[in-house]
Amino acid sequence: MNGQLFTEQVPEPEPVRRRLPGVLRRGIWLAAALLLGVLLGATGYGVYGAHFRPGAAGAVPAAATTSELQADLIAAVQRVSPAVVSIRAGGGLGSGVIYDPSGLILTNAHVVGGARNVSIELADGRRFQARVLGADPGFDLAVLKVDASDLPVAPLGDSSQLQVGQFVAAIGNPYGLDHTVTVGVISALNRPIAGSEAGYTQPMIQTDAAINPGNSGGPLIDLAGNVIGINTLVAAPAGVPAQGLGFAVPVNTAKRIAGQLASQGRVTQSGLPYLGVRITDSGGRATPGVDYGALIVQVEPNGPAAQAGLRAGDVITAVDGHDVYSVDHLLQQLLQHKPGDRVTVQAVRSGQTITVTVTLGEAPSRSG
Incomplete structure (x- = not known):
């Protein structure tokens, strides 16, 4: 996967009552x-308060x-x-x-x-x-x-x-x-x-x-x-x-x-944090011996990840000490932060583990 x-x-x-197509x-x-x-x-x-609590006195x-x-x-x-x-x-x-x-x-x-x-x-x-x-x-x-x-x-x-x-x-x-x-x-x-x-x-x-x-x-x-x-x-x-x-x-x-x-x-x-990378699941394709993590495909020049020293080809394996097994795991970890937060990112580069601190930016607006 x-x-x-x-x-x-x-x-x-199209509304059903008019039987319009498509x-x-x-x-x-x-x-x-x-x-x-x-x-x-x-x-x-x-x-959300429940109406019934098993074992509670006077349970309904x-x-x-x-x-x-x-x-x-x-x-x-x-x-x-x-x-x-x-x-x-x-x-x-x-x-x-x-x-x-x-x-x-x-x-x-x-x-x-x-x-x-x-x-x-x-x-x-x-x-x-x-x-x-x-x-x-x-x-x-x-x-x-x-x-x-x-x-x-x-x-x-x-x-x-x-x-x-x-x-x-x-x-x-x-x-x-x-x-x-x-x-x-x-x-x-x-x-x-x-x-x-x-x-x-x-x-x-x-x-x-x-x-x-x-x-x-x-x-x-x-x-x-x-x-x-x-x-x-x-x-x-x-x-x-x-x-x-x-x-x-x-x-x-x-x-x-x-x-x-x-x-x-x-x-x-946007109020959303910004890492400044393009990522995909690693699956061991980039680094031998690393069969999990989020593979960095592209790093935005001068973005938060680049400023912290992350590069394309690095595999992110942990954030703030929590293991990252996939892109979804990485996103779940980042969902706990906001722009301006500093996060500790562990990654594998050429078989070596590196640790960097990233200050998250704010995602740019996409309004027209």
Whole structure:
């Protein structure tokens, strides 16, 4: 295995009810050959309170717990669903969520494409023309604005408080079936995923809640009715969409980027650390006796890695004392840092182990 994973952005399909042809699919790469940067966002875990604790005094019977869980889910969907919008742009269809009463809407950049004006429809049947205030392909996020009053608003949560196994729901418009709800759990956190060739490799939420074409830009919510992510893509090994392997941009990332897009129309500060290398899994190809690690294919001149003395051909085997077995392992380690942090990198060069200290830079903006 070479550390590569094909993924597919959830495109904007034509609505089912009009029987229009075609769903655009774009094969995309995950972090196996990361050109000139390794990127990260803030991390952290918390706990969603459970209704039932085995062995606890006065534990609620399982049947009652199931009933309460269902009630929580229904209430969460009813809280957020009115703020979920259907988006039409360039003949395609996607989803979005109103997050501010002034009419600001979060969605994916690939939903709006290059359009400057799109049409949206609310659950109550109201339709509006929306302006695209800004879109960033690096984070695959966009902010729209509608001039309207009495708009429903979905509350934005805190993705740093998520836990693997937590129940979630995705709301969107797959294949034009508006306000469809699918349910699952958080399968993993901080998966290093790139949404497209132009996209950053950023930590994403992995979920088994069904995400289909048309869900892009819609909210992933918790059982308290808070938006915790923006549904963005599904894994597609060999170009075939996988079941139960969906990914969402964490809402904390979305909030940080939305603020810049709404006020400036572009992202000026990525907030992501920058190593300045192109890497791939080693697999023992470069250095005899080293059958693991991340092989540096290219080093950006004067970048953080170059300034620390790393070279093309070096195999990174550890970061801050933690073994690095592959590109994904390297990214997972770097996800724990931010721009300006100093990290200790161990690498093998011509059979010799070297240790250097790298001061991480900030990834350059990819906004147009």
